Amino acid sequence: MSRCILLRKLNLMLWCVGGLLGQPAAAQVARSKTETTSFQIDQPWSAAVDVRSDIVMLYGIGDDFPTRAASWQGKGYNVQFMTGIAWGNYQPYFEGKFDGRPHPEDVQLERDGTRIMHGPTVPYVVPSQHYLDYMKTQVKRAIDFGVTAIYLEEPEFWARGGYSETFKKEWQDYYHFAWMPQHESPEATYLSSKLKYQLYFRALKEIFSYIKTYSESKGQRVKCFVPTHSLLNYSAWEIVSPEASLAALPGMDGYIAQVWTGTARVPNYFNGVKKERVFENAFLEYSSVLSMTAPTKKTVYFLTDPIEDGVRSWDDYKKNYEATFTAELMFPSVNHFEVMPWPNRIYQGKFPVRDKTELQPIAPAYATQMQVMINALNTMPQAATQVSGSKGVAVLLGNSMMFQRFPVHKGYEDPQLSNFYGLALPLFKRGVPVDLVHMENLGYPEALTQTKVLLVSYANMKPTSALVHEKLAAWVKAGGVLVYYGKDADPFQQVKEWWNTGSFHYDTPLAHLLQLMQLPASQQDGVYAYGKGKVYVTKTDPKELVMQPQADQSFIKQLQQAYERDARAGQLQFKNSYRLDRGPYTLAAVLDENENQEPLVIQGPLLDLYDPELPVLPSKSVAPTKQAFLYRLPSPKERKLPRVLAAAARVYDFKAQPTSVSFSTKSPANTNNVMRILLPSKPGKVAVTRGGTSESATYAWDAQSSTLLLKFRNYSEAVDVKISL
Known part of the structure; x- marks a missing residue:
């Protein structure tokens, strides 16, 4: 989350920047054998921000990088390098100091010619070959310094972009026909976003390959990571990024899931109400990023932030930090964490406090609570346990979800990603921990091994290839239950894509999937058998299940039948809470908007880790809308x-x-x-x-x-x- 550049450029008068000068180096501390925690910062070491995680991701290469890096190395940190791939302080490239000529053509442009900017002097980039040559010089400097990993964060192409000269040239090279303004038709919109996706996929593939080749020539093996928002957030914010496809790159070592209050608080619809649902959204965002990596065995770090970019009150930050932190830890296979971005913003910033006219620094109690939380991450165990609730229900995702977001065309609207949340929230709000599966990973045998019922819609995305359907058909034939929702009447069904070109002549992607399973391309609702499995087809867009009150009742009954009778997966359990025991820790969250409004009571003795006094409790009662982070005390014998x-x-x-x-x-x-x-x-x-x-x-x-x-x-x-x- 390299938002510090933007914050500095906008001169938000919320930062206290004193005390950031390096101090005399102390004796070097031995690093932990397994480095699992990190944070990012662009400043030299300071006692005020000495977070004591294993890794410091030092932002920006600059001439002062060696000095900054040495200050952290002297305190025992493994210094790694982070920079933006889509934007940064790359003025030398744009001003002509890199190759002798300026490159205004590589700035992302809106339809009216407006430059899309990350800050007053920092544009978002169309990653041309010239730009990639420049970026190689940046990562080379970091490798020469001796960093052990490089993070190229946020490969972002705004959906509203796509009008620059470089983009028009890339269109011609990729599609072999003339550029089409994306606002003119759904097909142009879809193809434009597909190209944006491809350009950053190419960029990371090439830069990672260079990093591996160059570092190995120096006897090093530098790791490559992509810090990225979730597919859900990029879709909601109308940004295009390579996301899941990157996991298959040989030079790619993993991701950082950039999930925090700012992403998780994006409102969505449920039961006809549009509002923020931070815990629910954070859980689904983390699940989305984990789904990108799980079959590939690549490493994923989970991030959360004790504050956020937007100016809110400290009370707001604390409440939502607890919600996102609880969600983060409910995935026990993940034990790598970015504990915070920009500690100088947290420890030295000033933000509003209720009943105070002046901005205030972080309260000592909140700082203590936060440090209890992040220090627990240093030893947070992986666990074989699972979050409470019926297992085996998943929603299919695809990168093409980003391709239909902007601009909006007649015949298609998807307010607040309701075609996704329409499948996920009716179950998640009833206590079913819905999994997410990326269609890009269906080629891995492990992708659907834990799935009993798969929820699919092509209302808000389209399948990336015929292989997706081949894998789905084989899974159903072996006993899986596929539940499809969608009218298939949106204009993106007719874009020039694989299902209607070459030897394929299908009106919709669903028609191809049904034919593979030897089922009728019916325009009516139905339930069909294929091999040992079942296929449910309901000609309703998922958004209709959440944008009106009580509209999900028949969907829930249908899912019960699919899960209990057809998948034979046991009773589909409904409840109002989630709980996970992870080593000695217990995470818990109780939902609102549920018929059951009873608290969840966890028996002790316990330590309450969200209370800075660390009280010993005989039990903990967690009310609706609240979360808990607890340490279960050992028995007297232990x-x-x-x-x-x-x-x-x-x-x-x-x-x-x-x-x-x-x-x-x-x-x-x-x-x-x-x-x-x-x-x-x-x-x-x-x-x-x-x-x-x-x-x-x-x-x-x-x-x-x-x-x-x-x-x-x-x-x-x-x-x-x-x-x-």
């Missing part, structure tokens, strides 16, 4: 081994002796540490020192849980703790 259960700082050099426990902590300066430490008996003496000098600390023993609550001031240099037993 309390002999001392350990830190939760802390608002990172713990180093933990040593348990028969008569003492010792460790050190590090965290951003000027914040407060709160810790819960499991001990076999009540401690005698607790000493907290920094550089040999005593630090002020308070502590309290909880005999019932055998835990010590310890509080003291955080510092970026080590604070040493010794507890006598």
Whole structure:
């Protein structure tokens, strides 16, 4: 999320930029053997933002990169490099300082010639071959410095773009016929977005290939990642990006799922009501990115942000951070995290507070809570457990969802992506954890192995190839149940695509799929058998299920029949909550807009990790609209081994002796540490020192849980703790 460039360029007077100068290097800290946490920043090291994750992704190559990088390396960080692929401080390229001539033709343009900008001097780019040559010089400098990974973030082509001279030339080269203004027809819209998708696919393929070849020539093996918004968010925001197709690139090592309050708060419809549904949206966004990588075995980092780009109140940030953080952790196969972007914006920024006229810095309590959360990520285990609810229901996704968004043409409207949410939300809001499956990954045998019922619509997207239908037909024949919704009357059904060109002459993509399964291309609702499976066809667009009150009742009954009778998957369980036990942690969320408005009660004893006081609770009641992040305390028989259960700082050099426990902590300066430490008996003496000098600390023993609550001031240099037993 490299929005800092835009924020700086717009001079939002919300940042406190003091205290960012590097300080004298301390002794280098040994890195953890497995590096699973990271953050991004464009500043040199500072005690105020010393987050203590494993990796710092240093943004922007600039002449000062070596100095900035050395400041973080001196503090024990693995320094990696991040930059935008679609925009950045690339003025030398546009001003002619790279190859002797300016390149205004490579700026994304709207229909009226307006340049699409990320900031006053930072345009969005049409990735021409000249531009890719320039970008290779940028990544080369990072490789020469010795970074271990490169992140090319946000390959974004705005749907409203597509009018520049470079784009017109690329159109001719790709399609072999003259450019068509995208506003003139649905086909031109679809083909324009398809080309935008292809241009950034080509760009990343070429740059990643260069990174691998060049780094290997130097005896290195630099990894390549794409930080990207979800397919759902890019579709909602009318942006085109390669998304799922990148996972198959040999030079591609993984993604960062850029999901945060700003993406998850995009409103959607359910039961006739348009509003923000942050937890629900975040869960589906994370699921979308995980679906892109799961069959490929590529690495995916999940990101969330304690604040967001938009100027909101600290209370708003905190509420939605808890919602997105809870959703993030409900995917136990993922244990790599970007814990935050732009810590300087978080720790040193000022934002509104209720009943205050002046902007305020982060509250000490919120900073402590946030640090408890992000330090839990450093040791967050992968788990074989699954989120509660009936398994095996999935919605099919495809990159072509981005191709029908802008401009809107007569005969087609999809307000707030309702053709997607119409399939997903009626089930998710009833407690069914809907999976998402990318059609681009159907070639992998694992893609549908866990799916019993697959929900499909071509109202808002189109199949990318005949292979998609071949895989779906084979899956149904083997016993899968496919539920199709769509009138198939939108004008994009007639775009020049594979199902109506060459040897294919089908009026709609669905007609081809039905013929493969030897089923009638009926215009009426029906249920059909094919092999061991079933196909449901309902000539209703999914958006109609959520844009009107109570419009999803027949859909739910149909899904129960498909799941219970045809797929023989057991009872389709409806509830109002989600829960996941992940190692010692429990995540929980309770939904509103559900017939059941009862709270979810989780029995303890527990630590409440969303409470900066880390209280010990006998149980936790989670009300509708709320989420919980809990640590389940060990049983009395398991309390002999001392350990830190939760802390608002990172713990180093933990040593348990028969008569003492010792460790050190590090965290951003000027914040407060709160810790819960499991001990076999009540401690005698607790000493907290920094550089040999005593630090002020308070502590309290909880005999019932055998835990010590310890509080003291955080510092970026080590604070040493010794507890006598």
